[in-house]
Amino acid sequence: MKKISSTLALVLLFITAIGQQAEMADQMRESGKIYVVVGVIVLIFIVLFAYLIYMDVRLRKIEKEENER
Amino acid sequence: MQRLPLSFKITTIILVFYTLIAGLLIDVPALNILNETIRNLFFHVTSWFAMVFLFFASFVYSIKYLRTANERDDLLARLFVQVGMVFGAAGMLTGMLWANYTWGSYWVPDPKLNGAAIAMLAYLAYGVLRNSFQDNIQRGKVSAVYNIFAFVMMLLFVFILPRMTDSLHPGNGGNPAFSGYDLDNTMRLVFYPASIGWIFLGVWITEMRFRMEGLKQRKK
Numbered sequence: 001m002k003k004i005s006s007t008l009a010l011v012l013l014f015i016t017a018i019g020q021q022a023e024m025a026d027q028m029r030e031s032g033k034i035y036v037v038v039g040v041i042v043l044i045f046i047v048l049f050a051y052l053i054y055m056d057v058r059l060r061k062i063e064k065e066e067n068e069r
Numbered sequence: 070m071q072r073l074p075l076s077f078k079i080t081t082i083i084l085v086f087y088t089l090i091a092g093l094l095i096d097v098p099a100l101n102i103l104n105e106t107i108r109n110l111f112f113h114v115t116s117w118f119a120m121v122f123l124f125f126a127s128f129v130y131s132i133k134y135l136r137t138a139n140e141r142d143d144l145l146a147r148l149f150v151q152v153g154m155v156f157g158a159a160g161m162l163t164g165m166l167w168a169n170y171t172w173g174s175y176w177v178p179d180p181k182l183n184g185a186a187i188a189m190l191a192y193l194a195y196g197v198l199r200n201s202f203q204d205n206i207q208r209g210k211v212s213a214v215y216n217i218f219a220f221v222m223m224l225l226f227v228f229i230l231p232r233m234t235d236s237l238h239p240g241n242g243g244n245p246a247f248s249g250y251d252l253d254n255t256m257r258l259v260f261y262p263a264s265i266g267w268i269f270l271g272v273w274i275t276e277m278r279f280r281m282e283g284l285k286q287r288k289k
Binding site (some may be wrong): 022023024034035036037041042045047048052053054056059063066 | 078094101287
């Protein structure tokens with residue numbers, strides 16, 4: 001009995017070893033947490049782009065003032 | 070260079086955010102060693118593409134300057150190099166981080182890495198050369214000629230020489246690139262918009278720098 005179970009365990013181990021693919025973050029995506037990372041990155045870029053647009057608008061204002069002079 | 074239309078800037082924002090979201094969430098091929106880092110293709114490679122495009126724009130304006138002697142063209146050539154260097158630095162730093170986890174070291178003796186480093190040094194020299202002149206016309210002419218030379222050297226060091234020897238980079242030394250295993254069709258759906266997005270962002274920043282310089286000159 002002990003022999004059978006140990007060989008079975010070995011066979012199982014072998015099968016899982018063969019079935020293993022390259023490790024990807026599948027689990028992370030299933031648990032939904034990757035969206036948190038995406039959210040953080042998107043927020044940072046929203047702030048960065050908001051600043052870029054702000055600078056663009058300010059620049060336009062200064063250009064207008066210069067043209068009126 | 071005209072002022073960029075609003076639609077250009079909106080397109081830039083859409084493309085960059087599409088890259089960030091889709092680049093992190095789409096299904097990518099599961100490969101050993103690369104694992105999830107294959108997604109760096111959307112950020113690291115596209116940074117270099119942006120740099121090459123901005124340097125190309127600079128190259129075009131340098132040729133234009135030599136034909137017209139218009140100082141605006143010289144200014145644009147300078148600004149495109151400056152913004153291009155920012156994207157080049159981003160490409161180099163991201164590449165070093167990526168290399169550490171896939172090739173085992175921050176810097177490996179790879180012809181593409183050394184070539185990129187030499188190309189960036191050549192462009193640093195462009196800045197030094199510019200500052201070494203007192204006379205505007207002399208500065209413009211000599212640095213325009215040097216800039217044309219630097220662009221050709223950059224193409225040589227980054228795109229031609231690494232292909233003639235062994236390189237770890239895909240597409241060099243017999244490694245396949247953009248085909249077969251390393252760029253499947255779903256990745257193309259993000260890779261091409263990502264390239265355009267980062268290039269557009271570089272052009273947008275250059276346009277703002279150009280407007281700032283215009284204001285500075287009017288103040289004088």
